[in-house]
Amino acid sequence: MNTITQLESADAYCRYLANRHYENFSVTSRILPADVRVHLTRLYAYCRTTDDLGDESGSHALPRLTLWREQVVQSLQEGPDPIHPVLLALRRSIASCDLPPQPLLNLIAANVQDQTVSEYGTWAELWQYCLLSAAPVGRLVLAVWGIREPEAQKLSDDVCIGLQLANFAQDVAVDRMKQRCYLVQADQLDEDPRAAVRSLCDRAERLLVSGHDLEELVPGPCRVQLALYRLGGMAILSTIRGMDYRTYQTRPRLSLATKLSLIPVALTESRRSRGHASPQGAT
Template identity: 35%
Template sequence: MPVDHYENFPVASLLLPRRLRRPIEAIYRFARAADDIADEGDSPDAVRLQGLAEYGDELTRIERGEPPLRPAFTELAAIVAEWRLPVPLLRDLLDAFAQDVVKKRYADYPELLDYCRRSANPVGRLLLHLVGTTSDENLQRSDWICSALQLVNFWQDVAIDWRKDRVYLPQTDLARFAIAEAQIADGCSSAEWAALLDFECERTRRLMLAGAPLVHQLPGRMGWEIRLTVQGGLRILERIRQVRGDVFRQRPVLGAGDWLHIGKRVLFM
C-alpha cells in the first residue's frame, strides 16, 4: 500500500518468512525510489516526469529479459525473473507517481479509487504472486485492503498533502459537507470538517473489512503479517475519529498502547 513510502504496508518485517524478505525489500526499494522522484526535492515537473520515464525504460528492459542499464535495477531484475512477477504491476506504480506530479485534485470517489488501483493495489498483488495465492477472490480482497490503506494515509496526511498543493479528499465530498479549501489551508477543524472525516473514515473502514477475509487465505506468517497491517489501518482510522478529524494539530500515528490493542484484535480475526 499510497503514502510516506508505503509505511502502512508490510515491508519485510520479522514476521515474514525469510525467503520473502529479499523480494519484498526489492519491491519496496523500487517503489520508494520512484516515489521520491515524484515527491522529494525541488525539481521541475518535467524533470520528475523524465526521471519516472527512465524508470519505465528500465522496466521495459527487464520485461524483455535484457540487463538493466542502471545498477540499482539489477536486483529487481533478478527478483522479477526468479519469482515471475508481472512487470505491468510495477509500471502501474510509476503511472500513479507520474499522476501525482501533474494531478492535484480528484473529482469524486471513483476517480480517487482509480488512483489507488495504481498507487497501492499493485503492492498487494505482487505479494500474492510471491505466495502463489492469486485467485480472483484473493486479488479483489487484496485490492480492497490496499486501497483502504492508501485512503488511511490520505486522511492522516491532509495537512502534509496540502503543503504539496494536493487534496485527495474528493471534490464532491468537500461540497457535500460545505468545506472550502481555505479551511484546509487554515488548518481549521469544525463540526462540518469532523463530519466529513467521519464519513471518509467509515467508508474506508468498510472497504478494509471487505478485504479482511483475505488473511485466512494466506499461508503461515504472511497471514499474520497482513492481519497486523489490516488492524493497524483500522486503528489509525479510530485515532482520526477520536480527535474528530483534527489531523491538523497532530497527525494520528500508532504508539505502543495501540499495538497492544492491535495484537489482541489480531488473535480474533
C-alpha cells in the first residue's frame, strides 16, 4: 500500500469517527476551507480516540493510555509513519499547522486522571482538570488558523471550559454509569443534584460569553465556526434549564433541526461588530 493510499484511508477513518459520535455542535462545516476541515476532523478523531481509550478500556485503561502516549510522542518525532490511522493523519496536520505537542499530551493526562479521580470537591479542582481536558482542544483549533496570541488563547480556554461544563451538566446520568461525577461536591446542598447541575450551567454560560470577544480576533470562516461551537453550548444549556436540571434522570440532546437553526444565527452574528465585555470570572 503506498503512502497516498494510507493517508486517504487514515482520513476516511477520521471522518468516520467525526460522523458517528453525537456532539452539541458540528465539528466542521462547509463554510470552512477544505484543508481546514481536514485538519479539524483529524484533531477531533485524536480527541475522540483518546477519550475512548480512557472511557471504554475498563481495567486496561491506564496501560492503554500509556501505550497511546508513547505512540503519540513517537509520531511527534522524525521516523517512520505511525501505524495507527489517526496518528498517521494527524502527523500531517502537526507538520502543516505547526501544532504544539503539549496540548496533545495534556488530553492524555486528563484521561489518565479520570482513572484515579472520580469526583471533584471544589470548583478550583474541577477547573484544573478542565485545563487538561478542555482548554488544549481550543488551543489546537486556533493553531490550525495560525493564531497563537495569548489573548486569543485565554479566551479560547474560557470557551472550551464552558463547553465542557455544559457537557458535564448534560451527562450526569452517563457519567454516573461510569462511576464518575463532575458536579462540584461543594455545590450539592442535599441529595437533590439539581443545584449542582444549575451551578455548572451558570458557570458554563458565563465562560461561553468569552466567545464573542474571541470571534472578533479571528478571520471570517473561523469566526463562524467558533460561533457555532458557542451557540451549540448555549443551546444545550437552554435545554437543560427547560428540563429543570434533571439530567441525572435522562441525557438531553439537541435535534438536528436545532443545530441547523444555529447556522444562520452564527452567520448573522459573525458579521456584526461587538463590544461585549469579557466575563468577570466564573467562580
